[in-house]
Amino acid sequence: MADIKTLFITPLYQAALSDLGSAINADELEASCYAIAEDDEAGQQWSEENGYPGYTSYASLTDLGWRSPIFADLIKVLDAHVAAFAKELAFDLDGKDLKLEDIWINILPEGGNHTGHLHPHSVISGTTYVALPDGSASIKFEDPRLPMMMAAPGRLKEAPEELRQFAYVAPNVGDVLLWESWLRHEVPMNMSEEDRISVSFNYAWG
Numbered sequence: 001m002a003d004i005k006t007l008f009i010t011p012l013y014q015a016a017l018s019d020l021g022s023a024i025n026a027d028e029l030e031a032s033c034y035a036i037a038e039d040d041e042a043g044q045q046w047s048e049e050n051g052y053p054g055y056t057s058y059a060s061l062t063d064l065g066w067r068s069p070i071f072a073d074l075i076k077v078l079d080a081h082v083a084a085f086a087k088e089l090a091f092d093l094d095g096k097d098l099k100l101e102d103i104w105i106n107i108l109p110e111g112g113n114h115t116g117h118l119h120p121h122s123v124i125s126g127t128t129y130v131a132l133p134d135g136s137a138s139i140k141f142e143d144p145r146l147p148m149m150m151a152a153p154g155r156l157k158e159a160p161e162e163l164r165q166f167a168y169v170a171p172n173v174g175d176v177l178l179w180e181s182w183l184r185h186e187v188p189m190n191m192s193e194e195d196r197i198s199v200s201f202n203y204a205w206g
Helices: 026-039 041-049 069-088
Strands: 012-016 098-108 114-117 124-131 139-142 166-169 175-180 185-187 196-205
Touching: 012 069, 012 166, 026 041, 026 069, 026 098, 026 124, 026 196, 069 098, 069 124, 069 175, 069 196
Parallel strands: none
Antiparallel strands: 012 175, 098 196, 114 185, 124 175, 124 196, 139 166, 139 185
């Protein structure tokens, strides 16, 4: 009998925010996202000029924790989850911490999507989910080896999840997903008439 091992795994962390730290009120966080978006003219302009279908504060705001108390509370909880994930990844941090580098709001209306991308210059990236109406889609992750599979056949539909070339994860409101920043991912089209709202972030080392 052959011995088949699994090498070079790609970990994905999923948990409820409330698993570590205080519960974050989803309604209050949603209202804060909308209030910030309404006031952020620079973010609205950047989203329009760069073809972002909806609103993101990615290129305009760096101080969400200062602007809104609920974001300050959220950051404390995210710090705890990232520390737990880093421990599971067996990172040798050499006495340094993983620190929040960026945090931003995403509001995707009906028909909005976010094409495949990764997050360079950081170690752990993630998203927490504020509003997920029916039809707003899962997040899609891509096997990082895909560009090297030049002559490989596709996988069977019934292939185990760990052997598939794409993985779809359906989170719940109040969940946090964490992954290593090199992992390519995308947000498929929002098929709901309501907004899909999330808060994304990057953590860097040192």
